[in-house]
Amino acid sequence: MDYVNMTVERSNVQLSKADFESDQMVKWCPGCGAHAILAAVERVFPKIGYRKENFCMVSGIGCSSRFPYYVNTYGFHGIHGRAAAISTGVKIANPRLSVWMATGDGDSLAIGGNHFIHIIRRNVDINILLFNNQIYGLTKGQYSPTTPMGKITKTSPQGTIEHPFTVGELVMGAQGTFFARVPDNNINLMTEAMFEAARHDGTSIIEIMQNCIIFADKAHNDITGKEVKDETMLVVKNGEPMIFGKNRDKGIILRDTHLEVAEIGKNGVTLDDILVHDQYNQDPGIQLMLAKLAPPHFPMVFGVIRSAMYPTYDDLVEEQIKYAKETSEIRNVDDLLNSGDTWEI
Amino acid sequence: MDYVNMTVERSNVQLSKADFESDQMVKWCPGCGAHAILAAVERVFPKIGYRKENFCMVSGIGCSSRFPYYVNTYGFHGIHGRAAAISTGVKIANPRLSVWMATGDGDSLAIGGNHFIHIIRRNVDINILLFNNQIYGLTKGQYSPTTPMGKITKTSPQGTIEHPFTVGELVMGAQGTFFARVPDNNINLMTEAMFEAARHDGTSIIEIMQNCIIFADKAHNDITGKEVKDETMLVVKNGEPMIFGKNRDKGIILRDTHLEVAEIGKNGVTLDDILVHDQYNQDPGIQLMLAKLAPPHFPMVFGVIRSAMYPTYDDLVEEQIKYAKETSEIRNVDDLLNSGDTWEI
Amino acid sequence: MAKKKRPVIERDDVVVKFVGDSGDGMQLTGNMFSDVAALIGNDLATFPDFPAEIRAPQNTIAGVSGFQVHMGNSKIFTTGDLVDVLVAMNPASLRANLKWAKKGATILTDTDAFDEKAIEKAGYKQDPLQDNTLIDYNLVKAPITTLTKESLKDLGVDNKIAERSKNMFALGILYFIFNRDLKPSFHYYEQKFKKKPELIQINKIVLQSGYNYAETVEAIESVIQIAPAKMEKGRYRNITGNVATAWGLLAAAEKSGRPLFLGSYPITPATEILMELAKYKSLGAKVFQAEDEIAGVCSAIGASFTGSLACTTTSGPGLSLKSEAIGLAVITELPLVIVDVQRGGPSTGLPTKSEQSDLYQALFGRNGECPVIVVAASTAENCFYYAYEAAKLSLEHMTPVILLTDGYLGFGSTLFRIPKMADMPSIKPPLAEANDPDFKPYKRDPETLVRKWAIPGTEGLRHRVGGLEKEDIIGTVSNDPLNHQKMVDYRAAKVEKVADFIPEQPIDGAPEGQLLVVSWGGTYGAVHSAVKRLQDEGKSISHAHFHHIMPLPKNTEKVLKGFRKIIVCELNSGQFVNYLRMKFPMPNFYQFNKVQGLPFMINELTDKFNQLLEEK
Amino acid sequence: MAKKKRPVIERDDVVVKFVGDSGDGMQLTGNMFSDVAALIGNDLATFPDFPAEIRAPQNTIAGVSGFQVHMGNSKIFTTGDLVDVLVAMNPASLRANLKWAKKGATILTDTDAFDEKAIEKAGYKQDPLQDNTLIDYNLVKAPITTLTKESLKDLGVDNKIAERSKNMFALGILYFIFNRDLKPSFHYYEQKFKKKPELIQINKIVLQSGYNYAETVEAIESVIQIAPAKMEKGRYRNITGNVATAWGLLAAAEKSGRPLFLGSYPITPATEILMELAKYKSLGAKVFQAEDEIAGVCSAIGASFTGSLACTTTSGPGLSLKSEAIGLAVITELPLVIVDVQRGGPSTGLPTKSEQSDLYQALFGRNGECPVIVVAASTAENCFYYAYEAAKLSLEHMTPVILLTDGYLGFGSTLFRIPKMADMPSIKPPLAEANDPDFKPYKRDPETLVRKWAIPGTEGLRHRVGGLEKEDIIGTVSNDPLNHQKMVDYRAAKVEKVADFIPEQPIDGAPEGQLLVVSWGGTYGAVHSAVKRLQDEGKSISHAHFHHIMPLPKNTEKVLKGFRKIIVCELNSGQFVNYLRMKFPMPNFYQFNKVQGLPFMINELTDKFNQLLEEK
């Protein structure tokens, strides 16, 4: 397949799904959206082309964070909220690893929020699979920072009174370079986004609208459900106009300072008026507006929304080290110990 | 003066600066920008019109966080990074207090990043004075999350390799309802922004471009310096066109999907083409673009950039309690103890 | 099979455990069963045995969910070591629990669930109902699923719903075995399914069918009767430790006049306290689900500064995260109740299991000289009283209190005699009065060394506190060396002085003798039972169970000195015994420790005690 | 005044302190002064005394900055209790430091700085140079500012710059008093101001003028000479504890072949380690300034999993924040070096002051049963060796190590005999080999109980670790009760076994006697000096200073048992003594504690020791 990030060591042989299957019993609830995400990962990893020993999967705590046990890679099941910090250490220590992080909306946006915005700001080359089920699954059903306002959960018997984050907005507000949104019920969209994330040099956030069948069942159904999705999901592709609808006759246009839905063929709107998606645009302005769109007045946007080039933290670390090694007179610890003011007695 | 947030108890008497002066020695370095911020606060507090006992000042740790000692209000000097969490507790516990938070770029954006984005998301009615000196002052000069990339500091001898946050972008990415940016060398702009922050019902972030004369002297000088500021600062006012320049002949226009600087009178641009600032716009799209603007191609935008109405967390808490009190049968602990399944022996 | 009248056997106490797949409704079944026992006047204790996963794959060992009930005709102290009656709904649950069954125990199984696949998944080589596996037990094999479906045939209920009520069929069988009345359960269905009346009928029919079926089963040779326990008169309810903790905090808030604020982040096994308190906005409780544990405790500190009874609830990893902030509450001398519902550690450890291994952390886990009050509850029911006590001590002594409970207490339930709020001890926080001209933020009451609490919004008391060392009396920042020493000493003395305000340490048994058994926290029931057994045998053994840990009761040294040997029993590697060693340089401390995520068994305790009694 | 030849007085050791306003350059002056002492072969120790504020208002007590040098003709163990020569550049610095001056000490003041305003700001009622305040001292009053300006008149230097070099004038006076050569300082200027040659000249002139002026001052009746110390042959340098710590880590990385990773967040007084390591990218050190302490330690854990010598550096509040994550490193059994440069607590406390109050936290401050290795450095210089040792133990025993230093060690400096890397002990981490068919993540070396380190990227070793309890040998998640007990015991035993690999505890003095003085960490110098003094007086007193705290050296009990009384001296309220009480049930522990943000004074120690020696 085409270009992937060249820092990571490549495999000489063609790998297959079996290379990444672990021998551990998968303990998610039957019907949980996480199963599909696992299937997507097992499908995409062999395609990426790296040596299988160079994959490293890191997670925090939560249902989603059990992920590393189910993939046969080097894996680290961390503590709650700290996956991004652990991943950062892994990647800096060895940039030749392909580091993947599995995390939840609680893990990364509640307790882990700080590490999340900082890994993004630094643009450490990590691929983050954010299982957004809008609930704390593992602790059995408390609201999370993405739970819609008003929702009744175990800790909000009168409905939550917290305005939720929109993951894409937060990512871009933190200077993110890659953001994709995918539903857990479309394995192709998932694998495509994962593949692009692997290619992207920098922090890649893939928000996966994942169903928690036990504590927030059908939370995404109004958007990703079979019956509605043609009208509620806009899947963007780079270079293509942003069209959706059962008859693919609706599109997104920019009017004055804001986005609007227009019907092609009505009010003089033609295909040429429809915005063409540019995921590589450095300026996140439009991408941010896209990430914010949501029903009832808009479809929600899926696919790779942003993928902008920017130096990565891990590359810059290596560059500074290389430069220092080339220029410094201190080449080993004996040099160091004897540097500066010393005298003989 | 005009409308201020009505939750907080008002003073019967006219207060003055003297009512807020503390007896503590101010221990910031001579020439530090913090002195001017203190002056602004002492000027604006009496104008706000609240009872002086109802002001509560909360901070974390840092030079900026010594602020509470220097104002005669109830004050709490917290621990590093946690001012937003402490403030949240203060305000929920007593919404009739006017809670002000003094914090630094390290305190709120490094260690305190998580509480910062969550207080904003919840829209707790707190006024946050964020002293952005682009450095850790108190610990003597390490780079912070707002230090420009490439800057040499005590911990970046080869220059930082971290992409900085733009405070306004982070605020809006976290669903912020109020954002203002002011320089520490303009007391009027500071007091105006503080007054508006007090009026705003929700989390108000005032980013103050503060000079740390010791460890990052003149960090903002290229923008707020006397010699350049006419060309590098655009001060927005609600309802007014976004004009700047020594001759006030430059303005901001929207072309296609992005903002541009235009000269009035050139290329057919007239005053009418210049964008008019709408700080109350719910949709943060343009406000976000404004917050991002910076030299060399743009001026940096100052003043109140966003101030949108949205329910506050603390108000909703009170509402739910009120509703529960009106509707629940459990009115005291005896009721509670005897509720549900009980039996007599 | 013909119905026949069974002999009724009187029993003092019986342990029943319901086990099945996560989806089999064992928690509900167990709860209904114990409610009926409680209603007829048995004392009881229950414990749910959740799988670590939300819904592990069906029919696996990992997916087994259980509920144990211990009921009796006198005070019940534990949930029972071994089981008299085991209801096993599938092969995996049988396999996982058989080791807990007494020899000769009655085992009720759903034979329909023992198909080849399920048997294999459970890890059995062959059907345990057919080979010798259960030869030592009184096996009741019933095709429960089939019978349930059959009983509903006439109603035309679809198979799935029918299958889901098989737990009620099993419950019906148990009701027969225990000679129970079905009416309370009928009443329960009527309440619960008000909005789905068809479910009322279904459940009633199934329960009754199970009962009727049992009458025909020959293996059930007798029915068991447990007389009501002689309990103090009063109104009772069943309560879990977590709910009791939540209510204790609400009670303290009401009594003290200080509004309750809870700042918490969910974590097993403490989450229920947060969920419970979130329900009582009508009592003015302000419950803030924070973004993390640090925000939880820091928001509570903010609320405490603002005059609330401020609390935060968590488990071990969360307590670690809160440790820096607890130091802030110590130096600002503000009340703060920290509840740690302990679980298995270290790190994430065994989150759904219980142990007592956070004691070190509670006592010592903060930077600097940073003493706090530590108390520990010992039963589900007294979580109410110790939560109340923790709040009272915190409010009256202006210092953080850590209340230690654990997963067993938190999830387990006991009966709770409902107190009257009027009878609860008073709580009088040292509020500063408006415009008090003598107010100084760090001026202390000479008797308690407690400073006054001056609440924002009060006229004439504006002041500032914070985490830097405070100047004595005036409370400004001070770097003065002798002042620092003084303040360090004050903070320690203030906590030590709490010993003047707590009860003396009681001894269960003679105040002098061969062996003193020491325990603390959630092990009370097992240790008490073991000591009692040996006392009944006439051994020279006494028991001191500690609820107040920091400070220790004033007479502690005297209590310890009365015995030739002291054995400290804990579900950790020896944290309390080491703490006692620090305080009392005595050579005769022994220790008995278990770190298995399991409670003590009475037998292992008595074995150990006997050994010590016999050795020189 | 005429120049006259002064008598030369030989002294064994002298303490000099430079004090002035924050902007007066006292740190630089002190450093230059001590460098010259070192060059001529004196042994020395230095300590800077920063204000808590960056630049407190001029001429205030809060703004006083100081630098103390203790130099001598034999080994120097402390920075000195009291001062022989005090250079006070303004009234505030005089007032703040006079209490540290010996009776009869020489006090050099800049009379120009004693104007009315400054005198008042310092809190003096009248000019202390004019009244009886300094009657007990040998006062040298010099109009330093004026003289400095004058000396530069010919150069046409502007007044501001001239004023800023007044510290060099004072230094010149000191050089005269101590009979020093000016050349090394001239050389220093030449190096430092390569790019600003005018400054070379200015400084040289001012320094020389000060020297010359001193010759004319009558109050200087003699000059002091300190002979070179007899030190082991070798190459030397001056080093602070923080720099030594940083270098020790670099040395361990080189020796072990494991790349250094540091994940840290700035915090006083530990920041210098981070800043120092950030300089050595040429040695491959990867230094990550994290967003907070938790990210610091967690990134280090990630790097450790990935095969680095992973470290994190902090002070008390930061250690609190890291406690949860340290548990993760314990259960994943990964190497991790945590450096805690202790400061005054609790909470933010006294951030610029030093104490030893994080010991409890280091030993016990984590949830669950969570043992780590704890070692403590005792001099600025041996921070190098104990950082190296901490890394070695961590890498070889696959477990976190907490290295305790403190603000005194960190900021203070001593001479450091430069070792050769070839002579440093080997470090052999237990790396798993690629494709090892026997590799199992939790299989242990039977001798050390250490598991193998299998580094991501290595062929044939893919595996997963994490914070949930691990199954013995295979390392998968396990909830099994007996497995949990086994793993808890393994983790404890693995740390205890480290005692087989560390040196026995040495005793300074006889192995038996009346009084054993026990100390640990940064108090070594003062305690050693006090004991030595009494030993010289023939008292039956010995000293055991502990560097290895968890585990303790194997012979510890034997060491303690040799004495009638044991006194444990600490700069906290008694944390190590309580830890010893836990381990050794002996009735004869006494304690001496001080929590003032100040080091021990030799006199207060000898008083206490004498008292114990005299009492029955």
Ligand SMILES: Cc1ncc(C[n+]2csc(CCOP(=O)(O)OP(=O)(O)O)c2C)c(N)n1
């Ligand atoms: C320090 C700490 N705090 C809290 C917890 C409890 N906890 C475990 S997972 C979780 C939230 C899970 O939510 P999310 O990240 O959305 O994952 P999900 O289970 O929904 O996939 C919480 C609160 C913990 N394990 N550690």
Ligand SMILES: Cc1ncc(C[n+]2csc(CCOP(=O)(O)OP(=O)(O)O)c2C)c(N)n1
């Ligand atoms: C838990 C903790 N970590 C670190 C520190 C050290 N520290 C104090 S202030 C500070 C950063 C200050 O930077 P900023 O917030 O920008 O404030 P400024 O001093 O620049 O106003 C740091 C790292 C601390 N006090 N506590």
Ligand code: SF4
């Ligand atoms: S609780 Fe929800 S998120 Fe967790 S495994 Fe079950 S369905 Fe999935």
Ligand code: SF4
């Ligand atoms: S160090 Fe910088 S920020 Fe701090 S007081 Fe001084 S000038 Fe101000």
Ligand SMILES: [Mg+2]
């Ligand atoms: Mg979730």
Ligand SMILES: [Mg+2]
């Ligand atoms: Mg700053």
